[in-house]
Amino acid sequence: LKPDLISDVDKGGDLINDAYLRAGGLPFEISTPGKVHKMVTSRQHLSEINHAPVHQLSLHAVAKEFLQPKYTMHGFEWKDIRGVEGTGFVRALRHTLTNHLPNLMGCLRLLIADEVSKGVKKSPATTSEPCQIRGEKVQSKADNFSWATPSIALSPSESLSGAGELFGLLRPGALLVARCATKNHRASLTFYKHLEGEVTRRIKNSNDDAYQGSSKQNDGLQWLIDTAPKRAAWSIDRIVGEVMGIWYGSVHTLGIGVTYALHDIYSHPECMDPVIRELKTTNLDAFSGAPHELPVLDTGIRRKALEPFTFSDGLSVARGEWVCVPHRSMMRDSRFFPDALEFQPFRFYQPPKEGGQVFPDRGSFLTDASDSWLVWGAGRILCPGRFYATAVQKLVVAQMLLGYDCELAPLPGPRSMQWRSTIIPKPSVGLLVKEKRARPDLHVE
Numbered sequence: 394l395k396p397d398l399i400s401d402v403d404k405g406g407d408l409i410n411d412a413y414l415r416a417g418g419l420p421f422e423i424s425t426p427g428k429v430h431k432m433v434t435s436r437q438h439l440s441e442i443n444h445a446p447v448h449q450l451s452l453h454a455v456a457k458e459f460l461q462p463k464y465t466m467h468g469f470e471w472k473d474i475r476g477v478e479g480t481g482f483v484r485a486l487r488h489t490l491t492n493h494l495p496n497l498m499g500c501l502r503l504l505i506a507d508e509v510s511k512g513v514k515k516s517p518a519t520t521s522e523p524c525q526i527r528g529e530k531v532q533s534k535a536d537n538f539s540w541a542t543p544s545i546a547l548s549p550s551e552s553l554s555g556a557g558e559l560f561g562l563l564r565p566g567a568l569l570v571a572r573c574a575t576k577n578h579r580a581s582l583t584f585y586k587h588l589e590g591e592v593t594r595r596i597k598n599s600n601d602d603a604y605q606g607s608s609k610q611n612d613g614l615q616w617l618i619d620t621a622p623k624r625a626a627w628s629i630d631r632i633v634g635e636v637m638g639i640w641y642g643s644v645h646t647l648g649i650g651v652t653y654a655l656h657d658i659y660s661h662p663e664c665m666d667p668v669i670r671e672l673k674t675t676n677l678d679a680f681s682g683a684p685h686e687l688p689v690l691d692t693g694i695r696r697k698a699l700e701p702f703t704f705s706d707g708l709s710v711a712r713g714e715w716v717c718v719p720h721r722s723m724m725r726d727s728r729f730f731p732d733a734l735e736f737q738p739f740r741f742y743q744p745p746k747e748g749g750q751v752f753p754d755r756g757s758f759l760t761d762a763s764d765s766w767l768v769w770g771a772g773r774i775l776c777p778g779r780f781y782a783t784a785v786q787k788l789v790v791a792q793m794l795l796g797y798d799c800e801l802a803p804l805p806g807p808r809s810m811q812w813r814s815t816i817i818p819k820p821s822v823g824l825l826v827k828e829k830r831a832r833p834d835l836h837v838e
Protein backbone atom coordinates (compact mmCIF):
# COMPACT_ATOMS: atom_id res chain seq x y z
CA LEU A 394 0.00 0.00 0.00
CA LYS A 395 1.30 3.45 -0.89
CA PRO A 396 -0.70 6.23 0.80
CA ASP A 397 -0.59 9.68 -0.75
CA LEU A 398 1.33 12.13 1.44
CA ILE A 399 -1.20 14.94 1.00
CA SER A 400 -4.63 13.38 0.43
CA ASP A 401 -4.17 10.44 2.83
CA VAL A 402 -2.48 12.27 5.69
CA ASP A 403 -5.72 12.34 7.71
CA LYS A 404 -6.71 8.72 7.14
CA GLY A 405 -3.58 6.71 8.01
CA GLY A 406 -5.35 4.60 10.65
CA ASP A 407 -8.16 3.64 8.22
CA LEU A 408 -5.71 2.76 5.47
CA ILE A 409 -3.73 0.51 7.79
CA ASN A 410 -6.94 -1.15 8.94
CA ASP A 411 -8.12 -1.79 5.35
CA ALA A 412 -4.74 -3.25 4.44
CA TYR A 413 -4.82 -5.40 7.60
CA LEU A 414 -8.24 -6.82 6.67
CA ARG A 415 -7.15 -7.52 3.10
CA ALA A 416 -3.94 -9.24 4.25
CA GLY A 417 -5.91 -11.90 6.18
CA GLY A 418 -3.24 -12.45 8.83
CA LEU A 419 -0.25 -12.30 6.46
CA PRO A 420 2.43 -9.58 6.65
CA PHE A 421 1.81 -6.49 4.52
CA GLU A 422 3.77 -3.42 3.56
CA ILE A 423 2.98 0.29 3.79
CA SER A 424 5.30 2.69 1.98
CA THR A 425 5.30 6.38 2.77
CA PRO A 426 7.78 8.83 1.21
CA GLY A 427 11.20 7.82 2.49
CA LYS A 428 9.96 4.95 4.66
CA VAL A 429 8.82 1.36 4.31
CA HIS A 430 6.80 -0.25 7.12
CA LYS A 431 6.59 -4.04 7.29
CA MET A 432 3.41 -4.84 9.22
CA VAL A 433 3.25 -8.18 11.06
CA THR A 434 0.57 -9.69 13.28
CA SER A 435 1.37 -13.34 14.01
CA ARG A 436 2.55 -14.68 17.38
CA GLN A 437 5.68 -16.01 15.65
CA HIS A 438 6.59 -12.58 14.25
CA LEU A 439 5.93 -10.94 17.63
CA SER A 440 8.16 -13.46 19.34
CA GLU A 441 10.97 -12.91 16.82
CA ILE A 442 10.74 -9.12 17.24
CA ASN A 443 11.01 -9.72 20.96
CA HIS A 444 14.13 -11.84 20.63
CA ALA A 445 15.84 -9.72 17.95
CA PRO A 446 19.22 -8.30 19.00
CA VAL A 447 19.00 -4.62 20.05
CA HIS A 448 21.55 -3.58 17.43
CA GLN A 449 19.26 -4.99 14.70
CA LEU A 450 15.73 -3.90 15.62
CA SER A 451 15.55 -0.73 17.67
CA LEU A 452 12.75 1.02 19.58
CA HIS A 453 14.98 4.01 20.34
CA ALA A 454 15.66 4.63 16.66
CA VAL A 455 11.87 4.79 16.10
CA ALA A 456 11.42 7.23 18.97
CA LYS A 457 14.25 9.31 17.57
CA GLU A 458 12.58 9.57 14.16
CA PHE A 459 9.21 10.23 15.71
CA LEU A 460 10.22 12.91 18.20
CA GLN A 461 13.13 14.40 16.19
CA PRO A 462 15.05 15.27 19.39
CA LYS A 463 17.74 17.09 17.43
CA TYR A 464 15.25 19.80 16.58
CA THR A 465 12.79 19.55 19.43
CA MET A 466 15.05 18.81 22.40
CA HIS A 467 17.70 21.46 22.19
CA GLY A 468 19.93 19.55 19.77
CA PHE A 469 19.93 16.39 21.88
CA GLU A 470 21.37 13.33 20.09
CA TRP A 471 19.62 10.19 21.30
CA LYS A 472 21.44 6.86 21.04
CA ASP A 473 20.01 4.58 18.35
CA ILE A 474 20.44 1.39 20.34
CA ARG A 475 18.22 1.00 23.39
CA GLY A 476 19.99 0.10 26.62
CA VAL A 477 23.50 0.34 25.21
CA GLU A 478 24.51 2.01 28.49
CA GLY A 479 21.93 0.25 30.66
CA THR A 480 18.20 0.60 31.21
CA GLY A 481 18.15 2.44 34.55
CA PHE A 482 15.10 4.41 33.36
CA VAL A 483 13.04 1.21 33.23
CA ARG A 484 14.04 0.46 36.85
CA ALA A 485 13.19 4.02 37.92
CA LEU A 486 9.71 3.84 36.37
CA ARG A 487 8.75 0.19 36.71
CA HIS A 488 9.97 -0.26 40.27
CA THR A 489 10.68 3.00 42.09
CA LEU A 490 7.73 4.98 40.67
CA THR A 491 5.37 2.01 41.00
CA ASN A 492 6.49 1.35 44.59
CA HIS A 493 5.89 4.98 45.50
CA LEU A 494 2.39 5.02 44.03
CA PRO A 495 0.59 4.32 47.32
CA ASN A 496 2.22 7.43 48.84
CA LEU A 497 1.67 9.53 45.71
CA MET A 498 -2.03 8.78 45.30
CA GLY A 499 -3.22 11.31 47.90
CA CYS A 500 -1.21 14.18 46.37
CA LEU A 501 -2.16 13.21 42.84
CA ARG A 502 -5.81 13.15 43.80
CA LEU A 503 -5.61 16.65 45.31
CA LEU A 504 -3.83 18.00 42.24
CA ILE A 505 -6.35 16.49 39.89
CA ALA A 506 -9.23 17.78 42.04
CA ASP A 507 -7.68 21.24 42.07
CA GLU A 508 -7.16 21.28 38.32
CA VAL A 509 -10.73 20.19 37.57
CA SER A 510 -12.12 22.73 39.99
CA LYS A 511 -10.00 25.54 38.44
CA GLY A 512 -11.20 24.49 35.00
CA VAL A 513 -14.82 24.65 36.14
CA LYS A 514 -14.33 28.05 37.78
CA LYS A 515 -12.45 29.51 34.80
CA SER A 516 -15.35 28.70 32.55
CA PRO A 517 -16.90 31.74 30.89
CA ALA A 518 -20.31 30.22 31.61
CA THR A 519 -22.32 31.40 34.59
CA THR A 520 -22.19 29.20 37.67
CA SER A 521 -25.51 27.59 36.89
CA GLU A 522 -24.31 26.46 33.47
CA PRO A 523 -21.94 23.62 32.84
CA CYS A 524 -18.41 24.28 31.59
CA GLN A 525 -16.43 22.27 29.12
CA ILE A 526 -13.36 20.38 30.24
CA ARG A 527 -10.87 18.09 28.49
CA GLY A 528 -9.26 15.00 29.94
CA GLU A 529 -5.73 15.76 28.73
CA LYS A 530 -5.63 19.12 30.51
CA VAL A 531 -6.45 17.59 33.86
CA GLN A 532 -4.04 14.72 33.52
CA SER A 533 -1.13 16.89 32.39
CA LYS A 534 -1.18 18.66 35.76
CA ALA A 535 -0.73 15.35 37.54
CA ASP A 536 2.18 14.52 35.30
CA ASN A 537 3.90 17.84 35.88
CA PHE A 538 3.72 17.10 39.57
CA SER A 539 5.12 13.60 39.37
CA TRP A 540 7.98 14.77 37.25
CA ALA A 541 8.81 17.67 39.53
CA THR A 542 8.36 20.32 36.89
CA PRO A 543 5.56 22.30 38.48
CA SER A 544 6.22 25.54 36.65
CA ILE A 545 5.68 24.02 33.23
CA ALA A 546 2.28 23.25 31.85
CA LEU A 547 2.41 22.35 28.21
CA SER A 548 -0.68 22.82 26.19
CA PRO A 549 -1.38 20.17 23.57
CA SER A 550 -0.92 22.70 20.78
CA GLU A 551 2.67 23.29 21.85
CA SER A 552 3.28 19.62 22.29
CA LEU A 553 6.38 17.96 21.05
CA SER A 554 4.98 14.93 19.30
CA GLY A 555 3.28 17.25 16.82
CA ALA A 556 6.50 19.18 16.41
CA GLY A 557 8.47 15.99 15.87
CA GLU A 558 6.02 14.83 13.22
CA LEU A 559 6.36 18.13 11.40
CA PHE A 560 10.14 18.10 11.49
CA GLY A 561 10.13 14.51 10.39
CA LEU A 562 7.79 15.20 7.51
CA LEU A 563 9.28 18.34 6.11
CA ARG A 564 12.44 18.60 4.08
CA PRO A 565 15.30 20.77 5.48
CA GLY A 566 14.29 23.79 3.41
CA ALA A 567 10.92 23.79 5.11
CA LEU A 568 12.24 23.76 8.68
CA LEU A 569 11.23 27.38 8.97
CA VAL A 570 7.59 26.40 8.47
CA ALA A 571 7.86 23.80 11.21
CA ARG A 572 9.51 26.33 13.53
CA CYS A 573 6.62 28.76 13.00
CA ALA A 574 4.01 26.05 13.49
CA THR A 575 5.57 25.04 16.81
CA LYS A 576 6.32 28.62 17.92
CA ASN A 577 10.02 27.84 17.43
CA HIS A 578 9.46 24.94 19.83
CA ARG A 579 9.26 27.43 22.68
CA ALA A 580 7.63 24.99 25.10
CA SER A 581 10.42 22.44 24.73
CA LEU A 582 13.06 25.14 25.18
CA THR A 583 11.38 26.30 28.40
CA PHE A 584 11.18 22.71 29.55
CA TYR A 585 14.83 22.11 28.69
CA LYS A 586 16.05 25.23 30.52
CA HIS A 587 14.02 24.39 33.60
CA LEU A 588 15.28 20.82 33.73
CA GLU A 589 18.87 21.85 33.01
CA GLY A 590 18.85 24.20 36.03
CA GLU A 591 17.18 21.63 38.26
CA VAL A 592 19.43 18.70 37.26
CA THR A 593 22.57 20.86 37.65
CA ARG A 594 21.45 21.94 41.13
CA ARG A 595 20.69 18.39 42.21
CA ILE A 596 23.95 16.94 40.91
CA LYS A 597 25.93 19.73 42.59
CA ASN A 598 24.07 19.09 45.84
CA SER A 599 24.66 15.36 45.62
CA ASN A 600 28.36 15.98 46.36
CA ASP A 601 27.34 17.77 49.52
CA ASP A 602 26.98 15.40 52.49
CA ALA A 603 24.37 17.62 54.15
CA TYR A 604 22.08 17.22 51.13
CA GLN A 605 21.97 13.43 51.34
CA GLY A 606 19.34 11.96 53.65
CA SER A 607 16.13 13.75 54.48
CA SER A 608 16.69 16.88 52.35
CA LYS A 609 17.38 14.87 49.19
CA GLN A 610 14.53 15.14 46.72
CA ASN A 611 12.42 12.03 46.25
CA ASP A 612 10.63 12.32 42.91
CA GLY A 613 10.62 11.06 39.34
CA LEU A 614 13.42 13.35 38.24
CA GLN A 615 15.66 12.26 41.14
CA TRP A 616 15.02 8.56 40.45
CA LEU A 617 16.05 9.03 36.84
CA ILE A 618 19.20 10.91 37.91
CA ASP A 619 20.00 8.17 40.43
CA THR A 620 19.58 5.36 37.91
CA ALA A 621 21.66 7.02 35.17
CA PRO A 622 24.60 4.71 34.34
CA LYS A 623 27.55 5.55 36.57
CA ARG A 624 30.21 4.13 34.29
CA ALA A 625 29.08 6.13 31.27
CA ALA A 626 29.21 9.39 33.31
CA TRP A 627 26.29 11.11 31.62
CA SER A 628 26.52 14.86 31.10
CA ILE A 629 23.77 17.19 32.35
CA ASP A 630 22.66 17.51 28.73
CA ARG A 631 22.34 13.75 28.36
CA ILE A 632 20.30 13.35 31.56
CA VAL A 633 17.99 16.21 30.57
CA GLY A 634 17.53 14.70 27.09
CA GLU A 635 16.63 11.28 28.50
CA VAL A 636 14.14 12.80 30.98
CA MET A 637 12.52 14.88 28.24
CA GLY A 638 12.29 11.83 25.98
CA ILE A 639 10.51 9.79 28.62
CA TRP A 640 8.21 12.64 29.63
CA TYR A 641 7.17 13.51 26.10
CA GLY A 642 6.86 9.89 25.05
CA SER A 643 4.43 9.21 27.86
CA VAL A 644 2.39 12.31 28.55
CA HIS A 645 0.33 12.41 25.38
CA THR A 646 -0.66 8.76 25.44
CA LEU A 647 -1.86 9.09 29.00
CA GLY A 648 -3.93 12.21 28.31
CA ILE A 649 -5.51 10.69 25.24
CA GLY A 650 -6.36 7.52 27.19
CA VAL A 651 -8.12 9.57 29.88
CA THR A 652 -10.11 11.49 27.29
CA TYR A 653 -11.37 8.30 25.62
CA ALA A 654 -12.17 6.66 28.97
CA LEU A 655 -14.30 9.63 30.05
CA HIS A 656 -15.98 9.81 26.67
CA ASP A 657 -16.78 6.08 26.79
CA ILE A 658 -18.28 6.30 30.26
CA TYR A 659 -20.45 9.34 29.56
CA SER A 660 -21.56 7.86 26.22
CA HIS A 661 -22.90 4.85 28.10
CA PRO A 662 -24.80 6.15 31.14
CA GLU A 663 -25.94 2.59 31.91
CA CYS A 664 -22.43 1.73 33.13
CA MET A 665 -22.11 4.77 35.39
CA ASP A 666 -23.60 3.29 38.57
CA PRO A 667 -21.56 0.07 38.49
CA VAL A 668 -18.41 2.09 37.84
CA ILE A 669 -19.17 4.42 40.76
CA ARG A 670 -19.78 1.39 42.97
CA GLU A 671 -16.50 -0.08 41.86
CA LEU A 672 -14.69 3.21 42.37
CA LYS A 673 -15.46 3.01 46.01
CA THR A 674 -13.27 -0.08 46.11
CA THR A 675 -10.64 2.06 44.25
CA ASN A 676 -10.19 -0.71 41.74
CA LEU A 677 -11.81 -0.02 38.35
CA ASP A 678 -10.10 -2.86 36.57
CA ALA A 679 -13.17 -4.43 35.04
CA PHE A 680 -13.99 -1.31 33.08
CA SER A 681 -12.15 -1.46 29.81
CA GLY A 682 -14.92 -2.58 27.58
CA ALA A 683 -13.78 -1.15 24.30
CA PRO A 684 -10.84 -2.95 22.71
CA HIS A 685 -11.67 -1.11 19.50
CA GLU A 686 -10.80 2.27 20.99
CA LEU A 687 -8.27 1.75 23.76
CA PRO A 688 -5.11 1.77 21.68
CA VAL A 689 -4.06 5.27 20.84
CA LEU A 690 -1.57 4.70 18.10
CA ASP A 691 -2.40 2.11 15.51
CA THR A 692 1.09 0.69 15.75
CA GLY A 693 2.07 0.56 19.42
CA ILE A 694 5.00 -1.77 18.81
CA ARG A 695 7.50 -0.44 16.30
CA ARG A 696 11.15 -1.13 15.60
CA LYS A 697 13.57 0.35 13.08
CA ALA A 698 16.07 -1.99 11.44
CA LEU A 699 19.56 -0.67 12.19
CA GLU A 700 20.85 -3.70 10.27
CA PRO A 701 19.00 -5.95 7.80
CA PHE A 702 16.77 -8.42 9.65
CA THR A 703 15.14 -11.60 8.31
CA PHE A 704 12.29 -13.42 10.05
CA SER A 705 12.31 -17.23 10.09
CA ASP A 706 9.62 -17.33 7.34
CA GLY A 707 11.89 -15.35 5.01
CA LEU A 708 10.24 -11.92 5.50
CA SER A 709 13.08 -9.42 5.31
CA VAL A 710 13.37 -5.92 6.73
CA ALA A 711 16.06 -3.82 5.06
CA ARG A 712 18.25 -1.38 6.98
CA GLY A 713 16.24 1.78 7.71
CA GLU A 714 12.84 0.09 7.29
CA TRP A 715 10.42 -0.22 10.20
CA VAL A 716 8.68 -3.34 11.40
CA CYS A 717 5.34 -2.61 13.11
CA VAL A 718 2.50 -4.46 14.82
CA PRO A 719 -0.84 -2.85 13.85
CA HIS A 720 -2.34 -3.54 17.25
CA ARG A 721 -5.30 -1.18 16.83
CA SER A 722 -6.50 -3.26 13.90
CA MET A 723 -5.78 -6.50 15.77
CA MET A 724 -7.85 -5.34 18.72
CA ARG A 725 -10.71 -4.41 16.42
CA ASP A 726 -10.67 -7.93 14.98
CA SER A 727 -13.52 -10.18 16.14
CA ARG A 728 -11.28 -13.22 15.72
CA PHE A 729 -9.44 -12.03 18.82
CA PHE A 730 -12.25 -10.27 20.73
CA PRO A 731 -15.83 -11.41 20.07
CA ASP A 732 -17.90 -8.51 18.63
CA ALA A 733 -14.81 -6.35 18.92
CA LEU A 734 -16.45 -3.23 17.50
CA GLU A 735 -19.29 -3.34 19.98
CA PHE A 736 -18.82 -1.41 23.21
CA GLN A 737 -19.37 -3.88 26.03
CA PRO A 738 -18.66 -2.21 29.37
CA PHE A 739 -18.54 -5.53 31.19
CA ARG A 740 -16.43 -7.37 28.64
CA PHE A 741 -13.69 -8.06 31.17
CA TYR A 742 -15.83 -8.03 34.29
CA GLN A 743 -15.61 -10.99 36.65
CA PRO A 744 -18.82 -11.09 38.74
CA PRO A 745 -18.25 -11.43 42.48
CA LYS A 746 -18.91 -14.81 43.98
CA GLU A 747 -21.91 -14.97 46.23
CA GLY A 748 -21.03 -13.58 49.66
CA GLY A 749 -17.49 -12.90 48.47
CA GLN A 750 -15.57 -9.68 48.04
CA VAL A 751 -15.89 -7.62 44.89
CA PHE A 752 -12.82 -9.26 43.34
CA PRO A 753 -12.47 -12.68 44.90
CA ASP A 754 -10.35 -14.11 42.10
CA ARG A 755 -7.65 -12.71 39.92
CA GLY A 756 -9.71 -11.24 37.10
CA SER A 757 -8.30 -9.08 34.33
CA PHE A 758 -6.39 -5.97 35.31
CA LEU A 759 -5.91 -2.81 33.32
CA THR A 760 -2.13 -3.12 33.77
CA ASP A 761 -2.05 -6.67 32.37
CA ALA A 762 0.12 -7.17 29.31
CA SER A 763 0.19 -10.18 27.02
CA ASP A 764 0.55 -11.18 23.37
CA SER A 765 -3.19 -10.68 22.88
CA TRP A 766 -3.63 -7.46 24.94
CA LEU A 767 -1.01 -5.32 23.26
CA VAL A 768 -1.85 -1.92 24.73
CA TRP A 769 1.33 -1.92 26.85
CA GLY A 770 3.62 -3.58 24.31
CA ALA A 771 4.74 -7.21 24.31
CA GLY A 772 7.59 -9.44 25.37
CA ARG A 773 10.75 -7.82 26.73
CA ILE A 774 9.69 -4.23 26.16
CA LEU A 775 6.60 -3.55 28.22
CA CYS A 776 5.55 -0.07 29.27
CA PRO A 777 7.24 0.49 32.64
CA GLY A 778 4.93 3.45 33.36
CA ARG A 779 1.72 1.41 33.06
CA PHE A 780 1.00 1.22 36.80
CA TYR A 781 1.40 4.97 37.18
CA ALA A 782 -0.58 5.63 33.97
CA THR A 783 -3.44 3.43 35.14
CA ALA A 784 -3.50 5.07 38.59
CA VAL A 785 -3.67 8.59 37.11
CA GLN A 786 -6.37 7.61 34.63
CA LYS A 787 -8.49 6.10 37.39
CA LEU A 788 -8.05 9.16 39.61
CA VAL A 789 -9.23 11.49 36.84
CA VAL A 790 -12.25 9.28 36.09
CA ALA A 791 -13.02 9.03 39.82
CA GLN A 792 -12.81 12.79 40.27
CA MET A 793 -15.27 13.44 37.45
CA LEU A 794 -17.75 10.72 38.39
CA LEU A 795 -17.81 11.42 42.10
CA GLY A 796 -17.45 15.19 42.16
CA TYR A 797 -19.39 16.41 39.12
CA ASP A 798 -22.47 15.95 37.02
CA CYS A 799 -21.31 15.72 33.46
CA GLU A 800 -22.73 15.21 30.04
CA LEU A 801 -21.06 14.99 26.67
CA ALA A 802 -20.48 18.25 24.85
CA PRO A 803 -22.23 18.29 21.45
CA LEU A 804 -19.95 16.68 18.92
CA PRO A 805 -20.71 16.77 15.22
CA GLY A 806 -19.26 13.71 13.49
CA PRO A 807 -16.72 11.20 14.81
CA ARG A 808 -14.78 11.82 18.02
CA SER A 809 -11.32 11.03 16.65
CA MET A 810 -9.07 12.57 14.07
CA GLN A 811 -6.10 11.03 12.33
CA TRP A 812 -2.69 12.42 11.54
CA ARG A 813 -0.57 9.94 9.62
CA SER A 814 -0.73 6.78 11.79
CA THR A 815 -1.81 8.59 14.96
CA ILE A 816 -5.42 8.66 16.11
CA ILE A 817 -6.35 11.23 18.74
CA PRO A 818 -9.55 12.80 20.12
CA LYS A 819 -10.74 15.88 18.25
CA PRO A 820 -10.26 19.18 20.11
CA SER A 821 -14.07 19.46 20.31
CA VAL A 822 -14.39 16.27 22.41
CA GLY A 823 -15.30 17.51 25.87
CA LEU A 824 -17.59 17.25 28.85
CA LEU A 825 -20.11 19.77 30.10
CA VAL A 826 -19.44 19.84 33.81
CA LYS A 827 -21.40 21.01 36.85
CA GLU A 828 -20.39 20.57 40.47
CA LYS A 829 -22.42 17.90 42.29
CA ARG A 830 -24.50 19.19 45.17
CA ALA A 831 -23.62 16.35 47.52
CA ARG A 832 -20.18 14.85 47.02
CA PRO A 833 -19.64 11.24 47.96
CA ASP A 834 -16.17 10.83 49.44
CA LEU A 835 -13.45 9.07 47.52
CA HIS A 836 -11.08 7.17 49.75
CA VAL A 837 -7.78 6.50 48.12
CA GLU A 838 -5.85 3.54 49.44
Ligand code: HEM
Nearest residue numbers: 643646647650693694695768769770774775776777778782
Ligand atom coordinates in the same frame (compact mmCIF):
# COMPACT_ATOMS: atom_id res chain seq x y z
C1 HEM B 1 -2.04 5.14 28.75
C2 HEM B 1 -0.77 5.48 28.75
C3 HEM B 1 0.35 4.69 28.12
C4 HEM B 1 0.31 3.73 27.12
C5 HEM B 1 -0.92 3.20 26.36
C6 HEM B 1 1.68 3.30 26.91
C7 HEM B 1 2.05 2.32 25.99
C8 HEM B 1 3.35 1.90 25.79
C9 HEM B 1 3.75 0.89 24.82
C10 HEM B 1 2.79 0.15 23.87
C11 HEM B 1 5.09 0.73 24.91
C12 HEM B 1 5.95 -0.22 24.09
C13 HEM B 1 6.37 0.41 22.78
C14 HEM B 1 7.07 -0.55 21.84
O1 HEM B 1 7.37 -1.69 22.18
O2 HEM B 1 7.33 -0.13 20.68
C15 HEM B 1 5.56 1.66 25.93
C16 HEM B 1 6.88 1.81 26.29
C17 HEM B 1 7.32 2.73 27.23
N1 HEM B 1 6.53 3.53 28.03
FE1 HEM B 1 4.53 3.67 28.00
N2 HEM B 1 2.50 3.98 27.77
C18 HEM B 1 1.74 4.83 28.53
C19 HEM B 1 2.17 5.66 29.54
C20 HEM B 1 3.47 5.78 29.96
C21 HEM B 1 3.91 6.59 31.07
C22 HEM B 1 3.01 7.47 31.94
C23 HEM B 1 5.28 6.45 31.16
C24 HEM B 1 6.24 7.07 32.13
C25 HEM B 1 5.93 7.37 33.38
C26 HEM B 1 5.69 5.54 30.09
C27 HEM B 1 6.98 5.17 29.83
C28 HEM B 1 7.36 4.27 28.86
C29 HEM B 1 8.77 3.94 28.56
C30 HEM B 1 10.01 4.55 29.22
C31 HEM B 1 8.74 2.97 27.54
C32 HEM B 1 9.95 2.29 26.88
C33 HEM B 1 10.27 1.07 27.69
C34 HEM B 1 11.56 0.36 27.29
O3 HEM B 1 12.33 0.85 26.46
O4 HEM B 1 11.78 -0.75 27.86
N3 HEM B 1 4.55 5.15 29.39
N4 HEM B 1 4.48 2.34 26.46
